[in-house]
Structures are given as C-alpha cells and as structure tokens.
Amino acid sequence: MTTPDLPVVEGALTAFIGGSAVAELQELLERCEDFEVLVTGHPPDPHAAADLLVEVPPDHPLRDKFVIGVWTEDGLTAAVDLLRDFPAQHIWYLGLLLVAPEARGSGLGERILEALKTWIRGHGGRAIRLVVQDQNPDALRFWLRHGFVQIGKAAQELMDRTNQVARLELKL
Numbered sequence: 001m002t003t004p005d006l007p008v009v010e011g012a013l014t015a016f017i018g019g020s021a022v023a024e025l026q027e028l029l030e031r032c033e034d035f036e037v038l039v040t041g042h043p044p045d046p047h048a049a050a051d052l053l054v055e056v057p058p059d060h061p062l063r064d065k066f067v068i069g070v071w072t073e074d075g076l077t078a079a080v081d082l083l084r085d086f087p088a089q090h091i092w093y094l095g096l097l098l099v100a101p102e103a104r105g106s107g108l109g110e111r112i113l114e115a116l117k118t119w120i121r122g123h124g125g126r127a128i129r130l131v132v133q134d135q136n137p138d139a140l141r142f143w144l145r146h147g148f149v150q151i152g153k154a155a156q157e158l159m160d161r162t163n164q165v166a167r168l169e170l171k172l
C-alpha cells in the first residue's frame with residue numbers, strides 16, 4: 001500500500017514528520033507539557049518525539065502509522081498521530097491530536113479534524129476511533145461536539161499509573 005497524500009488544513013501547511021522535524025516535534029511536545037502531565041503524570045522525556053515516530057501496537061506495521069505536523073506562521077503548531085486499519089480494517093485510530101497551548105480555542109483543532117475526516121474518507125477509512133482520559137473533560141467536550149460517540153470505557157495501563165478512558169468513535 002502506498003503512502004497517502006496529505007490532509008489539507010485551511011490556513012496551515014501539513015507534512016509527514018520524519019527524522020528531520022523530530023527536534024521541532026520534541027519542542028512542541030515540551031510546550032504541551034500540561035497534556036503529558038495530565039495523562040502520564042510526568043513531563044515529556046527527552047526522547048518523546050523520536051519514540052512517538054516509531055510507536056506502533058504489537059504486530060502493526062510502521063507503514064500504517066502517520067505522524068503529521070501542522071505548521072502555521074508561528075511554526076509547528078499542532079501534531080497528529082494516526083494509525084490506519086487499527087484495530088480493524090477501515091478504522092483509523094487517532095492516537096494524538098495536540099495543539100500548542102497558545103493556539104488552543106481558536107478553531108485550529110476543528111480545522112484539523114475536518115481535514116482528517118476528508119483525508120481518511122478519501123483513503124477508504126469508515127470510522128475514526130480514539131480514547132480520552134477521564135481527567136481531560138475539555139477534550140471530551142471537543143470530540144462530542146464534533147460528533148464522536150462513546151462506544152465504551154477502558155483502563156489505560158501506563159508505566160506507573162492507570163487511566164480510566166472513554167472510547168470514542170466517529171463514523172465517516
């Protein structure tokens with residue numbers, strides 16, 4: 001299977017993040033320390049960006065993983081981590097949508113989501129799934145407002161803590 005073209009986000013540029021942008025991605029993750037602390041209890045470690053680029057579930061091929069950067073006039077302002085055909089064919093799993101703190105609440109997240117829906121649909125995806133931690137009600141509100149529905153609850157086991165999460169799905 002070939003690598004798909006890119007989602008088109010109104011007012012921003014997008015690119016797949018590979019080795020050359022890893023330092024920019026690391027900087028973005030560190031600017032978004034609030035989110036990492038909320039989810040894991042720790043700030044991002046110095047290899048967080050490099051790890052994110054290669055993290056896939058067991059037996060899932062790296063070619064079905066896409067880390068996409070969104071650049072505005074202020075530089076790398078948001079990042080997306082997506083898995084194609086996970087956990088099943090035609091389902092795309094959104095592991096991360098992260099907008100820089102100073103850019104939140106101004107519609108960028110919504111524009112990225114709209115771009116992703118079009119792009120994923122264009123590549124045969126029929127649903128987007130994700131999880132949101134119970135301690136992140138702002139994000140839950142964002143997803144529900146954009147049509148995601150809760151399809152279950154789960155426990156997310158991290159290194160040294162367990163999060164309760166809502167499992168959400170948007171049919172495309």
Ligand SMILES: CC(C)(COP(=O)(O)OP(=O)(O)OC[C@H]1O[C@@H](n2cnc3c(N)ncnc32)[C@H](O)[C@@H]1OP(=O)(O)O)[C@@H](O)C(=O)NCCC(=O)NCCS
Pocket residue numbers: 035096097098099100103104105106107108109110111130131132133136138139141142
């Ligand atoms: C959730 C997120 C991707 C939304 O992107 P965004 O550009 O802020 O979203 P928009 O401007 O299109 O919409 C704003 C809505 O986002 C939600 N939101 C979540 N966290 C927010 C924050 N820190 N600041 C502002 N809005 C936030 C709210 O629901 C807000 O709506 P409200 O006006 O009802 O409060 C973004 O806020 C973010 O990156 N948050 C931190 C990381 C995160 O929680 N990601 C989701 C993981 S499941």
